Amino acid sequence: MTDRVVVAIDGPAGAGKSTVARRTAGALGFTYIDTGAMYRAVALLALRSGTDLSDAPRLEELARNARIGFEPGTSRVLLDGENVSAAIRAPELSSAASKVSVFSGVRRELVEKQRRTAETQDVVMEGRDIGSVVFPNAQVKIYLDADPAVRAGRRARELAAQGVACEVGEIERDIRERDRRDSTRSDSPLVRAPGCIYIDTSSLDADQVVQAILAVVQERARE
Numbered sequence: 001m002t003d004r005v006v007v008a009i010d011g012p013a014g015a016g017k018s019t020v021a022r023r024t025a026g027a028l029g030f031t032y033i034d035t036g037a038m039y040r041a042v043a044l045l046a047l048r049s050g051t052d053l054s055d056a057p058r059l060e061e062l063a064r065n066a067r068i069g070f071e072p073g074t075s076r077v078l079l080d081g082e083n084v085s086a087a088i089r090a091p092e093l094s095s096a097a098s099k100v101s102v103f104s105g106v107r108r109e110l111v112e113k114q115r116r117t118a119e120t121q122d123v124v125m126e127g128r129d130i131g132s133v134v135f136p137n138a139q140v141k142i143y144l145d146a147d148p149a150v151r152a153g154r155r156a157r158e159l160a161a162q163g164v165a166c167e168v169g170e171i172e173r174d175i176r177e178r179d180r181r182d183s184t185r186s187d188s189p190l191v192r193a194p195g196c197i198y199i200d201t202s203s204l205d206a207d208q209v210v211q212a213i214l215a216v217v218q219e220r221a222r223e
Helices: 017-028 035-049 056-065 091-100 104-118 130-134 148-161 168-184 206-221
Strands: 006-010 031-034 068-070 077-079 123-127 140-145 197-200
Touching (some): 006 130, 006 206, 017 031, 031 068, 035 068, 104 130, 123 130, 148 168, 197 206
Parallel strands (some): 006 123
């Protein structure tokens, strides 16, 4: 492998990307980058400033000027120095982030930030287009997937643990709509990148998925 290693993990909402990527990064001693959190952070800025989620020029400006960082060794997301880890996980931010992410200008600004991060450190980066667009030459490319009903159940349990009332059927409908929007957008749609390893997580726990990814990393390291 090259001096700087990128492990790219893509997949739809609820496939387990965040948990798996965070644990994989910890096991490898790499920096964990949650690109979905970056779009959520821009969406949070938009909601806080009253910006219309269809105002592409303003959203691009917000993305360009935002200082988004990840605290090493933790899952904390920093936005302009503020810890927004909890704020960006509010239910309304999922839909808002998906709407923000359709704009080419927003994606261009955040992709540039993502690439700069990987220039100086080994990373495990997860999102929707890491292996297909951001790092098409990543040494390891993984695509995580799961049945929409399973993904909805996972999300419902997460929200319940946070004390948020939810209805699984409604979450599943939202997930299916987000899948449709993410996979059909004109810019950087959600796809399986060429050369990626496909893992269906429907019947696997996070530890099993992490071990599968670590095995791939070890195999690629010997090439």
